[in-house]
Amino acid sequence: MADFLQQLNESQREAVIYNDGPSLVIAGAGSGKTRVITYKIAYLLKNGISPHSILALTFTNKAAREMKVRVTEIIGENMTRLLWIGTFHSIFSKILRREASRIGFYSDFTIYDKQDSKNLIKNIIKEKKLDDKIYKPTFVQNIISKAKNALITPKQYANNCDLIEQYNQAQKAYILYDIYLTYSNRCKIANAMDFDDLLFYTYLLFNECKEIAQKYWNRFQFILVDEYQDTNFAQHEIIQQLTIEQHHRICIVGDDAQSIYSFRGANISNILNFRSIYPESKLFKLEQNYRSTQTIVNAANSLISKNREQIPKTIYSQKAIGEKIRLTGFYSDYEEGSRVANCIAEMHMLKKYEYKDFVILYRTNAQSRIFEEALRKLNIPYKIYGGLSFYQRKEIKDVVAYMRLASNLADEEAIRRIINYPNRGIGDITVNKIIAAASFHNTILWEVLSNPLSYNLKINAATFEKLKKFQLLINRFVEKVSTQNAYNAGRMIIRETGLINNELYEDQTPENISRIQNLEELSNSLYTFVSSRIEEGNANIKISDFLAEIFLLTDQDTDKNENINFVTMMTIHSAKGLEFKNVFVVGLEEGLFPSELSKQNLQEIEEERRLFYVAITRAKENVILTYAKNRFQNGQFHDRLPSRFIKDIDEQYLSLPSKSHVCTNSGGGGSFKESSLINHQNNQSNIGDLRIGNKIRHKRFGDGRIVALIGKNDNAQATVEFEQVGIKQLLLKFARIEMINDD
DNA sequence: CTTTTAATATTTTTT
């Protein structure tokens, strides 16, 4: 037992072994935060706490999975199987499915994704004949989301003077209330919850059913929360519901400097106020960074010190001083892309880094494209995270909508999506009649659609027949879904929706081929899902079980090739918690990073600065910052200035490409082109290990042998005799060559 | 009711 505690430093160990009451662990970037949580869980288990009574909450499935793996490594699988480690959303949806009847839902409720919920809001606005220029669906969606995150019910919303004040006109506030109320009712009738509902209803459940709350607070004798700075008000309150009235055994871990989700309702004051809520709580600070060089840590400190709101702490590193942070500007986004790609190729070749040692971090997903092209040109393997996840692809969502409907006939958004896809002659007019009748009679769409005559639907005989046919098709699916396992039922649905034959098989465009492959992939994952559950001893796995699982999956969770060596590309947001040897932070421009939209107020600028802090602190060895003076965005070219955040970093940690001021636009351009991303500290660096006589391979010219090496630094050139194309002079700075074995 | 065409809005970050 003492053994595994030896692997911790003094302050980590103190945090791990204190378990008598609430504790707050402020953990700087790279200070072993996950380590503390996992060791604490192991420590608790070794001290006789039952795994059944420990709850650990994270923000991503990936973090949860990793945590479980690491606890298992310390303490063995038998103990960890019963642990509840998961995201807020997945743990709460598990609880809600168990207790669904208490709050007027059925346990197989659908989870509406953002698109579903936006569509529903859009339809409600239309049905109420409101002007969607004033009540923009996205805006209304945000209002509703904020209300739920603040635990405000529609009823409370109506009476909330602050809000009425805020919208300046009672009229508008009232209409928003009305939409919110209708939206809530429609979701309930559809037996559906959106992401916010998973938190909101959990709170209501615990609040209104004391005996249920009691059941869970008795059960969870110890609660751990990771990334507490990212909790919103609802999450914060639920945690308190589970701990405050009884045992107070809660440990929260976080770093206020890494709070980057306020747009999603995260509230930094949750972590700042923790100590006043639990006055007896103990505070632990983890200040030693084990990840990055001193230069990186110091540079990050100098950056974050420009923010006002923060818990004081001194993050330090005892690793090597390390290289300075490199900063380079380019003429265009295009040049930025190709030079970053070249730099990766060069560092890969000359400095013996593997591709997986690199990450390119950007502010917006849209920036990935240029880097993707540049890397592909150089044949560098890469993987882009984010963007469209597998389950958000159209063809997958279509089939999944059939599955959703078959296992929850109340699902309004699923019906709307597929009632006329593939085309079966049931258009908007008919659908709107059905919806009108359904909301008039306060019933589900399916009910009206199945008995159009008893609801006095004004449709002609032909439409009646079409509805009948649709109804029969779905009924067959329903039957299959309730009798067969997920795989068999899913296969049948994929086959018989007719999507493959009608829509996709017609012409063999690459897009269609990939869509069909995706459907096969879906069928494969159904198979894996069912068989892995059977291994765990649960036979009889239904489509609804599968759906419950995939609703909360994101792109990062569907990753299959973990082991392959590739350059990673992702947004800074999704990079949180990860680390890489070399980090490129690209697009450091005013209007992009910080984003144009965040320039309104200081708080948002501070959040963007924290985001930059997160980006820099991902790096173990090198940070390379780039910006473009001109960028193509939203269909046009924009001149761009370097980001204000660049000058927030203490200059002593930066290595500039030239003496010109990087933060003004008066640099005269010329200096940018000559700058190289690589620090050429010695004459040999471009030549690297190349020697006369070495055999090399060039992407375009093929194989060849070096006959001469001349020049130094950026001018280093090699004369190469190629087998196919004869003698060529190559400027090593740009040449894409690799050494190959001579045999 | 569907398909085609033209116009218009839209983009930050995500469980």
Added chain:
DNA sequence: ATATTAAAAG
């Protein structure tokens, strides 16, 4: 540039 929506033609 792309996606979504409205209008017009079939």
